[in-house]
Structure formats: structure tokens, C-alpha cells
Amino acid sequence: MKIQIKTVNEISPSQSVVCIVGKDEIPPFISLTKIEKGYVLRKLREKVDYVHVNSYDRSTYFVLANGKLPAFRMLEELRKNAATMKKLIKSNSHKELVIASDGMYNGAVEAFTEGLILSIYSFDKYRTKEKDDEKGAFPGKVLLYGINEKSKVEWLNILCEAVYKARDLINEPPAYLNASVLAREIRKMGDAAGFSVEVLNKGKIESLKMGGILAVNRGSIDPPVFCILEWNPHEKVNEKPIVLIGKGIIYDTGGLNIKVNDYMSQMKADMAGAAAVAGVLYVLAKCRIPLHVIGLVPATDNRPGGNAYVQGDVITMFNKSTVEVVNTDAEGRLILADAISYAGKYKPGLIISIATLTGSAAMTFSNKAIALMGNAEEKFFTKLEEAGNEVYERVARLPFWDDYRELLKSDIADIKNSGGREAGAITAGKFLETFTEFPFLHLDIAGTGILKKDDYYRTKEGPGSGLRLLAVFLKKLVEENIIK
Ligand code: BES
Ligand code: MN
Ligand code: ZN
Numbered sequence: 001m002k003i004q005i006k007t008v009n010e011i012s013p014s015q016s017v018v019c020i021v022g023k024d025e026i027p028p029f030i031s032l033t034k035i036e037k038g039y040v041l042r043k044l045r046e047k048v049d050y051v052h053v054n055s056y057d058r059s060t061y062f063v064l065a066n067g068k069l070p071a072f073r074m075l076e077e078l079r080k081n082a083a084t085m086k087k088l089i090k091s092n093s094h095k096e097l098v099i100a101s102d103g104m105y106n107g108a109v110e111a112f113t114e115g116l117i118l119s120i121y122s123f124d125k126y127r128t129k130e131k132d133d134e135k136g137a138f139p140g141k142v143l144l145y146g147i148n149e150k151s152k153v154e155w156l157n158i159l160c161e162a163v164y165k166a167r168d169l170i171n172e173p174p175a176y177l178n179a180s181v182l183a184r185e186i187r188k189m190g191d192a193a194g195f196s197v198e199v200l201n202k203g204k205i206e207s208l209k210m211g212g213i214l215a216v217n218r219g220s221i222d223p224p225v226f227c228i229l230e231w232n233p234h235e236k237v238n239e240k241p242i243v244l245i246g247k248g249i250i251y252d253t254g255g256l257n258i259k260v261n262d263y264m265s266q267m268k269a270d271m272a273g274a275a276a277v278a279g280v281l282y283v284l285a286k287c288r289i290p291l292h293v294i295g296l297v298p299a300t301d302n303r304p305g306g307n308a309y310v311q312g313d314v315i316t317m318f319n320k321s322t323v324e325v326v327n328t329d330a331e332g333r334l335i336l337a338d339a340i341s342y343a344g345k346y347k348p349g350l351i352i353s354i355a356t357l358t359g360s361a362a363m364t365f366s367n368k369a370i371a372l373m374g375n376a377e378e379k380f381f382t383k384l385e386e387a388g389n390e391v392y393e394r395v396a397r398l399p400f401w402d403d404y405r406e407l408l409k410s411d412i413a414d415i416k417n418s419g420g421r422e423a424g425a426i427t428a429g430k431f432l433e434t435f436t437e438f439p440f441l442h443l444d445i446a447g448t449g450i451l452k453k454d455d456y457y458r459t460k461e462g463p464g465s466g467l468r469l470l471a472v473f474l475k476k477l478v479e480e481n482i483i484k
Contacts, residue, residue, distance in 0.1 A: 008143040016058040022104025076392040079115030083456035091136040100145035119457035123171040163464040166279035170462025174251040179299040183225040193285035200226040212334035217300040219308025229295035240349030241292040246277030247355030248299030255328030272449035273355040279467040298335040324413035340435040354443040360424025362447035369396035373429040374441035387473035
């Protein structure tokens with residue numbers, strides 16, 4: 001399923017082409033008969049999503065870009081068009097496919113390509129038979145016409161590759177992918193891309209007294225891990241590293257506060273934050289982005305085993321503060337909190353946590369936005385919003401007032417691990433914030449990171465939420481001299 005993306009400077013008359021047009025005109029590099037052209041123009045004037053011309057030995061597809069929309073939304077429509085067209089494209093079994101445009105809109109070719117590549121992902125490891133509901137084959141090569149900057153194509157290639165890897169990690173059932181296997185897979189990604197990976201085992205986690213991770217792990221037969229990923233290139237522009245922290249709950253049963261009804265069904269994806277962090281490091285290293293970035297991935301499953309932690313327990317965390325457990329299903333923040341305190345040892349310029357943290361974020365924004373909150377400088381919020389619009393992983397900011405800390409007051413410990421249902425996403429963020437003195441941002445991907453069905457090119461279960469967002473955000477920090 002791996003597709004090569006390349007650039008070409010000309011199109012031969014025998015090649016199949018997707019041509020994105022900004023107006024109802026046929027660009028000169030497209031060869032069609034007069035009759036075919038007449039048909040295309042008629043269709044384009046009807047404002048259909050796309051037109052398909054089936055010539056004897058090839059296909060030509062036209063996609064009309066909607067120039068009335070703001071650019072970033074028009075590009076998203078093209079990604080979605082690609083996803084809508086993927087079945088038709090597959091059924092025509094092209095060996096290679098050219099993606100071209102009339103040049104009216106910047107980024108159109110790349111956006112369509114991205115949508116196509118991301119939408120044809122499927123997790124087939126456990127299939128012993130072919131899917132029988134779809135005929136044909138996807139092109140093995142996608143050729144981008146008229147893109148002169150090789151670096152753009154390379155970026156796109158690596159970004160899609162990283163999303164595929166993250167999705168594989170998320171979709172992998174926990175019977176195979178326990179915490180240790182996750183660590184091994186992350187190490188493989190590090191070896192392939194060139195970032196370093198250190199894995200702290202249970203003994204080390206115990207000697208560091210990471211009480212949050214150990215408490216959540218108590219109901220499990222599998223040991224926890226704490227992965228430290230690092231990309232520290234010589235040519236880095238930042239003195240203080242950026243630390244990304246991904247929630248690595250292998251499977252969230254809720255623990256003794258067990259999840260009921262259908263709430264447990266997709267909880268193998270509760271490590272989507274971890275997958276995003278690994279994917280981002282992969283992109284940074286492969287593209288040699290000159291930024292010092294550390295990824296921390298605490299990982300364990302959350303289960304009601306024999307010695308599982310219970311409501312009423314008080315945990316001493318890595319930073320020596322105490323937490324009253326009022327709900328064993330609020331486990332993500334416990335493992336993240338230890339990682340967030342641990343991040344202090346790097347004296348980071350910015351800490352960003354990313355996690356499928358609360359049903360509340362999903363209830364608030366559905367799958368349309370990542371909940372963003374934090375106390376970092378305003379410029380970081382602005383850049384995340386920009387990056388979010390660009391890749392269309394949009395972020396929506398929640399208030400982060402200290403007033404919300406009141407909901408987390410405990411009678412017997414420094415803080416409790418849940419403030420209840422009201423403002424659940426915010427109180428989870430405020431809980432995390434108490435574990436660091438360094439600038440902090442938090443992304444709750446509970447709504448976007450786990451999908452019941454495909455949402456165009458965001459494939460179901462784990463679409464890889466937050467990966468493209470953070471990769472583009474970090475690249476922007478370098479390119480726009482935002483960070484020193
Ligand atoms: N992993 C869940 C959050 C979640 C829910 C992600 C639905 C994706 C879809 C998290 O560990 C959790 O259980 N959160 C609880 C917290 C509550 C007990 C304070 C929640 O949101 O209900
Ligand atoms: Mn939970
Ligand atoms: Zn969880």
C-alpha cells in the first residue's frame with residue numbers, strides 16, 4: 001500500500017491525470033478529443049464535484065476548486081474530494097497517476113495528493129482474505145505535475161508515511177501491542193528516522209518513584225514503560241528544548257470504575273497521543289528540522305486486575321505531590337502528570353501534551369476540533385491555530401482560568417484526579433498544569449483522535465490526529481523565527 005510520490009515536468013498523452021481547475025477551462029497540457037472537451041466543459045459548468053473522462057487507454061479526472069472559499073477551506077475540500085474519488089480511482093487500476101492543476105491555486109496539487117494518500121490507508125495486517133467489496137488497485141506511483149520545490153514533495157511524503165505509522169500503532173490490537181511492544185515499535189521508528197529512543201522499564205520507573213504511572217499499572221499483568229524520544233540536531237535553532245508528551249494508555253477499561261455500555265469499544269486507541277508524538281519525531285528527524293525536541297511517552301494499560309488501584313487511594317507522584325483517586329477512569333492525567341514533571345529536567349521552552357483525555361472534549365467539539373488550552377505565550381496559540389487551519393486539524397481554545405482549580409480540591413491530598421463531569425476537559429488540563437512550572441500547552445484529541453467511521457481521508461479508529469498539526473506547527477516555529 002506504500003505509494004511513491006514524485007514530481008514530473010511533462011505529461012504524456014497516455015497517462016491518467018487528475019487535473020484541478022479553478023475555472024471551467026481545460027489547461028493546454030491535457031490532451032483530450034474535441035468531444036471529450038465539450039463534455040468536460042458542460043459538466044464543469046454544472047458545478048459537479050468532479051468529472052471523469054474514460055478514454056480508451058486512460059482516465060482523466062477534473063476537479064473544480066471552490067475559489068469562493070478561503071484558501072485553507074478550499075484546500076480541505078480538495079483533500080475531501082480525493083477521498084470521495086478514491087473508489088473510482090481504485091476501480092480503474094492505474095499503475096501511476098498524475099496530479100496536476102491549472103495553477104490558479106497554490107497548494108492544490110499537494111492537498112489533493114495528501115487527501116488521496118491518507119484516504120487509501122487501510123489496516124490489513126490481520127486480513128487473510130482480500131476485501132471483496134472493492135475492485136481494482138491503487139496507483140503505485142503518484143506524479144505531481146508542476147511542483148518545482150522538491151522539498152515540498154519530500155515533506156508531504158514523509159508526513160503521510162508518519163501518519164500511516166501512527167495509524168498502524170493505534171489500530172494494532174492490545175493483545176499484540178502492549179506497552180513493551182509499543183516501546184519496541186517506537187524504537188524502530190527512531191532507528192528508521194534517526195532520533196534516539198531510551199526506554200525506562202518498570203524497575204527504573206519504580207526507582208524514579210513515578211507514582212502515577214505505577215498506580216494505573218497496578219491492575220495490569222504487563223509492565224509499564226516510559227519512552228524518551230529525542231531529536232537534537234547540531235543545527236538546532238532553539239536553546240531550550242520543546243517537550244511533547246503523548247498519552248500511551250494501551251487499553252482503557254476504566255479500571256475498577258469500569259467503562260459501561262459501548263464506552264470501552266474503541267479504547268485500544270487511547271494511545272493515540274503517544275502515536276502522534278512518535279510520528280512527529282519521525283517527521284522532524286527524517287526532514288532534519290533544526291529544532292531540539294524531546295518526546296515522552298508513558299505507557300501502560302488501565303485494567304481492574306487483582307491489585308488494581310481503587311477510589312480512595314492516595315498516590316505520591318514523581319514530583320512528590322499527592323493525588324486522591326476519586327475515579328480510576330481518570331487515568332490518563334496520572335501517567336501524563338509524571339511525564340510532565342519529569343520534563344522539568346530539560347528546562348524546556350515549551351511543554352505540549354497530547355492525549356485522548358476526556359469525553360468532555362469530544363462532547364464539546366465532536367470530531368471537528370482539537371481542544372486546546374494552556375498558559376504558554378500567546379504566539380504559540382496563534383501558530384497552533386494557523387497550523388491547524390493549514391492542515392485542517394483545527395484547534396479550538398478553552399478557557400484556562402485558575403478558578404477551575406477549585407473543582408480539583410481534595411480533602412485529604414494535594415489534589416484529586418477528577419473534578420467531575422462539569423468542564424471535564426478544562427479541569428483535566430488544569431490538573432496537568434499543576435505538575436510543571438514551565439510554559440504548558442495541552443491538546444485534548446478525544447473527539448478527533450478516535451473515529452467510529454471514516455471521515456473522508458481521516459480513516460476510522462485512529463486517524464492519526466494531531467500529528468500533522470504538531471509537525472507543521474514546529475516547522476513554522478523554525479521557518480518564521482518564532483523560537484530562540
Ligand atoms: N480515555 C478516556 C477519554 C475518552 C473518552 C477518549 C471517549 C475518547 C473517547 C479517559 O481516560 C477517560 O476515561 N476520561 C474520563 C474522565 C472522568 C472519569 C473524569 C471521561 O472523560 O469520562
Ligand atoms: Mn479513562
Ligand atoms: Zn483514557
